Structures are given as C-alpha cells and as structure tokens.
Amino acid sequence: MFSKNTLHERTAHAQYAIRELFPVAERIEKAGGKIAKVNIGDPVPYFGTPKYILDAYSRALMGGKTSYGRSPGEVPFIEAIARRQKRKYGAEFPAENIFVTQGASEAIEFLNICLSGKGRGAVLFAPFYPTYVPKLRIYDGTPYLSQCNEEKGWAPDIADLKRQAAAAKAEGVELKYILLINPCNPTGALWNRKSLEEVVEFAKENDLLIVSDEIYDEIVFGEEKFVSISQVAGELPHVILNGLSKVWCATGFRIGWMLLGGKGKAVTEMSDAVMRLGTLRLCPSIPAQYAGVEALDNEKAHREFLASFVPEVRKRSEHCWKRLNEIPGVSCQRARGAFYLFPKIDVEKSGCKNDTEFVRKLLEREKVWAVQGSGFGLGGHMRLVTLPTLDVIDAACDGIARALKAE
Ligand SMILES: Cc1ncc(COP(=O)(O)O)c(C=O)c1O
Structure with a gap:
C-alpha cells in the first residue's frame, strides 16, 4: 500500500x-x-544546433540507426572521442576507458554511484554546477565545499582546500574525489595550468580521484588557452566529463562522455563498474551518437x-x-x-x-x-x-x- x-x-x-x-x-x-x-x-x-550535425542526425535516422546499441557507446563514436582528445590535448584514452552517457548528467550519476556512500565524501570547488551536491548526497556522501577566491578571478584557494581535508578527517569522512569545473559554470572562470597543478598536487597528497568537468572547453574568450586536466594529471587517476550539449549546441541530444585517465587499480575498477552500470540503462541514444561522430570529426565545419x-x-x-x-x-x-x-x-x-x-x-x-x-x-x-x-x-x-x- x-x-x-x-x-x-x-x-x-x-x-x-x-x-x-x-x-x-x-x-x-x-x-x-x-x-x-x-x-x-x-x-x-x-x-x-549546427546544420552539419543535424544533417548527420537525419542520415543516421533514415539509415536505420534506431535500434539498441552497445552499452558503453557505439564504437565509431568512442573512436571519435578518443581522436578528439588526442588531437586537442595530446592525451591517449583507450576505448575501455571511454563511456558515452546520457549527457554529462548521467556521468555525474555514475561517478557518485561508484564513489559516494556513508562515511565517504568529496571536495567540490564552490561555486559549482548545482546537480553535483544532490547527486553526492542521494548516495549518502558528504560534500566539502572549498570556496574559490572571487577577487582573484575565482582561482582555487589551496589553504581552504587543506581546511576542507582537515574538516573531513576530523569528522571521520574519507574523501574520494575532488571536483573542478573548468571553464566554470557559474562563474565563467578559466583556470590556468598553475592552478590545475596545485589541485593535482593536493589530490596526490590526499589520494583523491580528480574529476574535471570540461563541458565548456572550447568556449573560451581572449588569448589564454584552455588546459585540460589530461595535460596535467599524468598517471594520477582522473575523470573528465564532456558532451555535445554546449560546445556543439546540442543539449537535447542528451549525449555526454566520461573519460577515465591515469593508471592504477582505481582506474581499472572504475572502468569495470561504469561498464556494468551502463548495461543497466541499456544504451545512450543511437542516432545522436552517429551525429556525434560527425560533430567531432568534421573539424572544418x-x-x-x-x-x-x-x-x-x-x-x-x-x-x-x-x-x-x-x-x-x-x-x-x-x-x-x-x-x-x-x-x-x-x-x-x-x-x-x-x-x-x-x-x-x-x-x-x-x-x-x-x-x-x-x-x-x-x-x-x-x-x-x-x-x-x-x-x-x-x-x-x-x-x-x-x-x-x-x-
Ligand atoms: C558544468 C556542467 N556540467 C554538466 C552539465 C550537464 O550537461 P549535459 O547536458 O551534458 O547533461 C551542465 C549543464 O548546464 C554544466 O553546466
């Protein structure tokens, strides 16, 4: 009842x-x-949405790409994602560490299913994109908010990060990951290499997985170049979230992806878990992924x-x-x-x-x-x-x- x-x-x-x-x-x-x-x-x-992407979507639909597909994503799209990350940031991600998701939103869900829990927590740089905290809490995790320095263009405040780590320790909470959003929703901040290196150092010292939401990576003003965490983290375990919503103006396609980088047991375990989680929702939209191949590969358009x-x-x-x-x-x-x-x-x-x-x-x-x-x-x-x-x-x-x- x-x-x-x-x-x-x-x-x-x-x-x-x-x-x-x-x-x-x-x-x-x-x-x-x-x-x-x-x-x-x-x-x-x-x-x-750019016409060349819409045309590719239509072709996929009319070509019969409307069945179920692979849970982690269609092979041509996974290959296109790997090519893009290599081309833009010189970073190699093997296919088994690339997962297509229903928007970056689903990747945030997967992340928390894998890592959140009672007695576990995460450090989030604040201000942050709002769905991160509820999703952490729904899976019983505790958020520790590290406020960025507004006067310094919302740069990370490393002293505050250390305070958050100490607070978690004092409360008996084991921190599992640290989240940054770069370029940032909601502040519009763009973090430089030095800031990212400081975050990487902190993650290394505290044994944290670095999660970098890079969904705005090509929407950058001025001369300063965007630096991906994949250019800085090296072998340290890291997760990158991205998707078609913003840079390719295709929010309604509901296509995102999750890249698992770095080396070690944490990465192989996450890869196995995300693979299994993906099977539970069967697969992301198939025609949208084929449109995604064109979106990522057609560099000129x-x-x-x-x-x-x-x-x-x-x-x-x-x-x-x-x-x-x-x-x-x-x-x-x-x-x-x-x-x-x-x-x-x-x-x-x-x-x-x-x-x-x-x-x-x-x-x-x-x-x-x-x-x-x-x-x-x-x-x-x-x-x-x-x-x-x-x-x-x-x-x-x-x-x-x-x-x-x-x-
Ligand atoms: C930082 C950030 N991450 C993730 C998302 C959600 O993206 P998606 O449409 O791929 O689920 C948004 C949407 O506004 C966002 O700003």
Missing part, C-alpha cells in the same frame, strides 16, 4: 535551484507577462561554427558584465569562458533577507529570471546566463537595478 512513509528520505536531496522558480514563471506568462530569461544555460534557442558562436557569446558576456558593474550594489568578475556571470549583490539594499528572496522578487516584480547564488554553493550572489540577445540582457540589468533600489 502506498502509505505516508513510502518515500525514502533520500528523495529530499533532489533539489535543482535552476528550475525552482518554474511555477512562478509559468504563472506570469499565463497572465500575459513577458520575462527576461537569464536562467538556463541552453545555447540552442539562441544559436541552434566545427571551426566555422565556433568562429561565429564564441565571439558572439563573448560579446554578450562582456556587455552584461559592463552593465552589471554599473549598477549600485552589484560587483561582478569578468568571464573568461562559458556563458555565465556570477555577480555579488547587496541584497540588503533591496530589502530582501537573502539571495533566494531577491531572485524571487526579481522575477515576480521585475519579470527577470535569474538564479540564486546559494543554489551554486555561495549566497549573496546570483547567476546570470549571458546567452540571450543584448535587448534581453539590458532588460535583465534594468530590472536588477530597479530591484536593488531600497524601498
């Missing part, structure tokens, strides 16, 4: 800040209100797409960054990649008690939909997606300025 106590308490962890205000937004729109949406990091409504996409994303990001810093009560670090900004806001100025109340007020009164910073592990901030056109960004900034005027 479905009684009151049927649900397991773990379901309480299933919270996703980015989608929390959907009912409010729906109510506004039903009443005819127009919302300046700066809340969801989906490039497709603004830029569309991809370069052409990025040559228009990245400068436009940059232009919108810079415009939003300038506008935000003109608002009294707002200060914002410049983004060096991805498509987000994470301004600090003086919420007291608006008469709200915290950032969560502020973003609700912003949506209800000003019809601007941003997300509270506390959903990303740092209160007193909010996250803005800088993908919309400049008129929407302007409307969002005007609304923020009005909301921050004391009443």
Whole structure:
C-alpha cells in the first residue's frame, strides 16, 4: 500500500535551484507577462544546433540507426572521442576507458554511484554546477565545499582546500574525489595550468580521484588557452566529463562522455563498474551518437561554427558584465569562458533577507529570471546566463537595478 512513509528520505536531496522558480514563471506568462530569461544555460534557442550535425542526425535516422546499441557507446563514436582528445590535448584514452552517457548528467550519476556512500565524501570547488551536491548526497556522501577566491578571478584557494581535508578527517569522512569545473559554470572562470597543478598536487597528497568537468572547453574568450586536466594529471587517476550539449549546441541530444585517465587499480575498477552500470540503462541514444561522430570529426565545419558562436557569446558576456558593474550594489568578475556571470549583490539594499528572496522578487516584480547564488554553493550572489540577445540582457540589468533600489 502506498502509505505516508513510502518515500525514502533520500528523495529530499533532489533539489535543482535552476528550475525552482518554474511555477512562478509559468504563472506570469499565463497572465500575459513577458520575462527576461537569464536562467538556463541552453545555447540552442539562441544559436541552434549546427546544420552539419543535424544533417548527420537525419542520415543516421533514415539509415536505420534506431535500434539498441552497445552499452558503453557505439564504437565509431568512442573512436571519435578518443581522436578528439588526442588531437586537442595530446592525451591517449583507450576505448575501455571511454563511456558515452546520457549527457554529462548521467556521468555525474555514475561517478557518485561508484564513489559516494556513508562515511565517504568529496571536495567540490564552490561555486559549482548545482546537480553535483544532490547527486553526492542521494548516495549518502558528504560534500566539502572549498570556496574559490572571487577577487582573484575565482582561482582555487589551496589553504581552504587543506581546511576542507582537515574538516573531513576530523569528522571521520574519507574523501574520494575532488571536483573542478573548468571553464566554470557559474562563474565563467578559466583556470590556468598553475592552478590545475596545485589541485593535482593536493589530490596526490590526499589520494583523491580528480574529476574535471570540461563541458565548456572550447568556449573560451581572449588569448589564454584552455588546459585540460589530461595535460596535467599524468598517471594520477582522473575523470573528465564532456558532451555535445554546449560546445556543439546540442543539449537535447542528451549525449555526454566520461573519460577515465591515469593508471592504477582505481582506474581499472572504475572502468569495470561504469561498464556494468551502463548495461543497466541499456544504451545512450543511437542516432545522436552517429551525429556525434560527425560533430567531432568534421573539424572544418566545427571551426566555422565556433568562429561565429564564441565571439558572439563573448560579446554578450562582456556587455552584461559592463552593465552589471554599473549598477549600485552589484560587483561582478569578468568571464573568461562559458556563458555565465556570477555577480555579488547587496541584497540588503533591496530589502530582501537573502539571495533566494531577491531572485524571487526579481522575477515576480521585475519579470527577470535569474538564479540564486546559494543554489551554486555561495549566497549573496546570483547567476546570470549571458546567452540571450543584448535587448534581453539590458532588460535583465534594468530590472536588477530597479530591484536593488531600497524601498
Ligand atoms: C558544468 C556542467 N556540467 C554538466 C552539465 C550537464 O550537461 P549535459 O547536458 O551534458 O547533461 C551542465 C549543464 O548546464 C554544466 O553546466
């Protein structure tokens, strides 16, 4: 019988800040209100999936690629992923260490099924992409948040990392992995080689698996080059997450991948476990993987797409960054990649008690939909997606300025 106590308490962890205000937004729109949406990091409504990828998807469909397939992923796609990682970062990943997933989201799930548990934990650099903490907690793990240094462009704070490791030890929690997101959602930060080397050193000293979410690796502004953890970690066990969603503008394909790098028992055990986990969900979308082969292999078409996409994303990001810093009560670090900004806001100025109340007020009164910073592990901030056109960004900034005027 479905009684009151049927649900397991773990379901309480299933919270996703980015989608929390959907009912409010729906109510506004039903009443005819127009919302300046700066809340969801989906490039497709603004830029569309490149045609060469859509054509490849159609060919796969019409060519009958609609059956079940291999659990870890289709061989041609796994080979294309390996070729790309070698071409871009000089790193070799054998096929048995490459897993295609239903978006990077499923890889995050696999990671936590493998490593989280009671008495186990992970260090996450904060601010972070929101699904990491609930997924760790659902599998009984404990998060330790290491706040990045905002004034230094959100660089890692190694002294704080050490404090987190000490806190876990004092609480009898065994740390299993350390997570970084580079370029970062939600801050737009890009970490240089030195920062990555410091993280690698810390992971080595504390026997941690390094997890690097590199889903924005080709959305980088300026001269500074993106450095993959696969160029720095060497033989130290590491996991890289990536996917078609952002760099190839194909969020709805639901295709991501997980690369297991480094040497040792941890890597072979993870490889075996992820292989078995993959069988439980049968396989990722087959036509989308064949479109993925073209997406990754057709370098010329991809370069052409990025040559228009990245400068436009940059232009919108810079415009939003300038506008935000003109608002009294707002200060914002410049983004060096991805498509987000994470301004600090003086919420007291608006008469709200915290950032969560502020973003609700912003949506209800000003019809601007941003997300509270506390959903990303740092209160007193909010996250803005800088993908919309400049008129929407302007409307969002005007609304923020009005909301921050004391009443
Ligand atoms: C850092 C980061 N990782 C993972 C994801 C999820 O990606 P996917 O669409 O591949 O599941 C996102 C989506 O916004 C993200 O920002």
